[in-house]
Amino acid sequence: MSALDERPVAEVGADAAPTAVREGALVRGRRRLLAWLAVPDHLTALIVFAVALIIGAWNVEGAPPFQDDEGTYVAQAVAVQNGALAPYTYWYDHPPFGWIQLAGLLWIPQFLGLGGGSDIGAMRYVSAGLFALTSMLVYLVARRVGAYRPFAILATAIFVLSPLSLTLGRQVFLDTVGMPWILLAFYLALSPRRALWHHVGAGAAFAVAVLSKLTLAVFGPALLVALLGRSRWGSRTFSVVGFLGVGGLILALFPVMALLRGELIAGEGHVSLQDGLAYQFLSRSGSGWIWEEGSSRYDLLQSWFFLDGYIVVAGLIAGLLCAFAGRTRWIPLALICFALPIVGSQGYLPAMYIVAVLPFLALAIGGAADLVWRGLMAFFRTHAPGARATGPIFATLVIAAAAVLIPIEQWIGRGIPLISADENRDWRDARDWVTENVSRDDVVVVPYSMWQDVQAAGWEDPWQVIVLEKVDLDSQFQDEHPGGWSEIGWIVEGPTVAPNIDYLGLTQAGIALENSRVVASFGAWNIREVLP
Numbered sequence: 001m002s003a004l005d006e007r008p009v010a011e012v013g014a015d016a017a018p019t020a021v022r023e024g025a026l027v028r029g030r031r032r033l034l035a036w037l038a039v040p041d042h043l044t045a046l047i048v049f050a051v052a053l054i055i056g057a058w059n060v061e062g063a064p065p066f067q068d069d070e071g072t073y074v075a076q077a078v079a080v081q082n083g084a085l086a087p088y089t090y091w092y093d094h095p096p097f098g099w100i101q102l103a104g105l106l107w108i109p110q111f112l113g114l115g116g117g118s119d120i121g122a123m124r125y126v127s128a129g130l131f132a133l134t135s136m137l138v139y140l141v142a143r144r145v146g147a148y149r150p151f152a153i154l155a156t157a158i159f160v161l162s163p164l165s166l167t168l169g170r171q172v173f174l175d176t177v178g179m180p181w182i183l184l185a186f187y188l189a190l191s192p193r194r195a196l197w198h199h200v201g202a203g204a205a206f207a208v209a210v211l212s213k214l215t216l217a218v219f220g221p222a223l224l225v226a227l228l229g230r231s232r233w234g235s236r237t238f239s240v241v242g243f244l245g246v247g248g249l250i251l252a253l254f255p256v257m258a259l260l261r262g263e264l265i266a267g268e269g270h271v272s273l274q275d276g277l278a279y280q281f282l283s284r285s286g287s288g289w290i291w292e293e294g295s296s297r298y299d300l301l302q303s304w305f306f307l308d309g310y311i312v313v314a315g316l317i318a319g320l321l322c323a324f325a326g327r328t329r330w331i332p333l334a335l336i337c338f339a340l341p342i343v344g345s346q347g348y349l350p351a352m353y354i355v356a357v358l359p360f361l362a363l364a365i366g367g368a369a370d371l372v373w374r375g376l377m378a379f380f381r382t383h384a385p386g387a388r389a390t391g392p393i394f395a396t397l398v399i400a401a402a403a404v405l406i407p408i409e410q411w412i413g414r415g416i417p418l419i420s421a422d423e424n425r426d427w428r429d430a431r432d433w434v435t436e437n438v439s440r441d442d443v444v445v446v447p448y449s450m451w452q453d454v455q456a457a458g459w460e461d462p463w464q465v466i467v468l469e470k471v472d473l474d475s476q477f478q479d480e481h482p483g484g485w486s487e488i489g490w491i492v493e494g495p496t497v498a499p500n501i502d503y504l505g506l507t508q509a510g511i512a513l514e515n516s517r518v519v520a521s522f523g524a525w526n527i528r529e530v531l532p
Contacts, residue, residue, distance in 0.1 A: 041143055045136050052135035052160050056128035056170050061121045062422040068496055070172040071448035074120045077102040078452055087462045092276025095254045098174040098212040119452045123172045130176050131169050135160050137183035138359045144190040145327045147370040155366025159359055163414035164308040168355045175355040178212035181205050182219055183359060189227040199239035203247030216356055222334035229329060287349040297349050304354050310407050315361025318368035328367040334360045426523030433520050433527055442489035447496055468497060472506040485512040493526040
């Protein structure tokens with residue numbers, strides 16, 4: 001008799017029961033997963049996510065070039081990991097919830113060894129993941145408005161492959177963080193179940209999107225129309241109250257945070273939410289009128305059209321078609337709300353503003369193609385009821401027509417460098433030269449795109465490695481360096497340094513740059529030693 005046979009029956013049963021429970025749970029989980037994947041939309045959504053992730057992550061470290069805004073958000077995300085809201089004084093220019101999310105995701109590419117040891121490079125992979133998530137939600141929202149699967153895939157493909165998406169949509173911007181949330185809000189608001197929790201969730205997702213990037217609030221009216229623009233249902237009042245109430249409570253976190261920090265209202269000796277919002281919406285230097293040739297707004301619009309005029313023009317035209325169907329009527333409203341600050345204002349317009357509307361332009365194109373196909377099908381059912389093959393034929397023709405209009409040659413010309421060129425090689429060479437040759441006791445001024453990587457290479461004090469703008473715009477610089485610009489030892493001059501000095505009127509940084517000599521050069525990047 002074996003040792004197992006000699007054990008009491010109760011003891012054997014006690015060991016076997018948990019094993020059976022675990023095996024049963026695994027079997028049930030496997031069955032649920034297979035059942036979930038058996039739904040065509042679920043499987044298609046996963047495929048869309050995987051393909052978009054591959055495209056989004058391909059050469060994401062190499063192109064496009066790292067930008068100062070990206071460096072800002074990366075530095076703030078790393079500061080959150082270290083228990084602060086920002087490496088310097090946080091002054092309420094944006095809610096911190098966007099880079100708090102980035103901080104929570106940064107460990108994933110770092111754990112996988114992605115980014116080449118660079119924080120900004122690793123964060124690009126986070127953006128690639130958010131890009132893929134946005135792409136999947138474009139597909140799901142298209143299906144929610146009733147578009148047939150081929151047209152939902154068409155909308156997603158246009159979004160994923162647009163040079164505007166591949167250029168700006170993969171960079172580390174707060175808009176990139178907010179886009180999955182805003183699309184999730186529309187996905188929940190359009191739920192055919194009309195369940196209360198879906199509508200409450202839509203309000204919550206919208207609030208998180210706005211706290212990620214304030215400008216996403218422009219889509220609020222379109223979201224409300226998407227929620228209410230259907231036949232009435234029994235719990236409609238509760239849905240609206242839940243949508244507005246939960247969304248409002250989450251949005252209130254920003255002013256409540258400022259209140260608890262004693263920084264809600266402007267006052268002497270401290271930053272405030274009031275001052276931050278006043279700067280962003282009132283006192284910040286404007287970009288001029290859109291029709292004023294030579295203005296920053298005009299030039300920015302031209303750059304968007306240069307990258308991909310198709311998605312803008314085709315999306316706007318398609319939006320007009322979407323206005324004729326109740327299920328897609330919220331799409332042109334979203335486009336109008338987005339466009340108003342561009343055409344009706346001369347306030348500051350950031351280069352990445354276009355990122356937020358790209359999914360809606362793609363949805364407009366896919367939705368309009370679906371409407372055209374349905375119209376053709378209705379016509380032929382009426383006038384040629386015996387033509388059974390018209391459905392697949394005309395679906396193919398409509399998709400082919402939409403595809404023919406795409407400037408394939410232009411897309412390839414814009415896209416090839418993004419997936420093959422190393423536009424950040426000079427940036428890395430300049431960073432490596434500084435980290436290998438400059439004493440940790442020297443004061444170094446760098447653009448924000450490089451600050452986090454240089455600072456993490458042995459400089460512990462943010463006032464030893466200093467962001468260019470802080471030399472003139474942060475009063476603490478004078479406290480830390482009473483000698484002013486003369487205490488600066490080195491300046492890393494990138495493509496944005498001279499323009500920022502002129503645009504922002506950075507007097508001390510400008511004097512330091514004038515009194516420096518080039519020690520090493522790497523393409524557009526110069527390492528300058530400031531002369532005493």
